[in-house]
Amino acid sequence: MTEDFIGMRYPTTCYNCGKMADQEIAASSSRAEVVCSNCGATRIFVPRFEDPAEPGEFTPVECYDVWDLLTDATCKNCHVTGPHRLIIGCRNFSTHCENCEYTHFFRFDVEYIPERDGPSDIR
Numbered sequence: 058m059t060e061d062f063i064g065m066r067y068p069t070t071c072y073n074c075g076k077m078a079d080q081e082i083a084a085s086s087s088r089a090e091v092v093c094s095n096c097g098a099t100r101i102f103v104p105r106f107e108d109p110a111e112p113g114e115f116t117p118v119e120c121y122d123v124w125d126l127l128t129d130a131t132c133k134n135c136h137v138t139g140p141h142r143l144i145i146g147c148r149n150f151s152t153h154c155e156n157c158e159y160t161h162f163f164r165f166d167v168e169y170i171p172e173r174d175g176p177s178d179i180r
């Protein structure tokens with residue numbers, strides 16, 4: 058079990074419910090997720106180890122604007138608590154330490170969206 062080193066909320070228009078709602082963003086070294094606080098739509102990202110600069114790796118298919126955020130976190134690498142940059146798109150999620158430049162890359166893995174009327178069956 059790894060503890061989250063990134064935890065923040067970002068209010069924006071949800072791609073699923075279309076409402077302005079806090080998107081709860083959490084990341085640990087083994088996984089990252091974004092959850093809509095209004096509808097519960099969840100996106101899970103898993104670590105990616107390939108070279109992120111590989112040509113063709115980034116497809117221009119993003120379902121909304123890429124978020125470019127700053128939050129304070131304690132770096133896993135330099136152990137300094139300070140600003141980390143988060144870049145979050147539909148398919149990519151990265152965290153970047155502004156102190157030592159250490160970067161975690163994640164790729165989109167799964168999404169689940171709770172049924173609006175049925176039982177919320179979240180695996």
Ligand SMILES: [Zn+2]
Binds near residue numbers: 075076095096
């Ligand atoms: Zn939503």
Ligand SMILES: [Zn+2]
Binds near residue numbers: 134
């Ligand atoms: Zn660092």
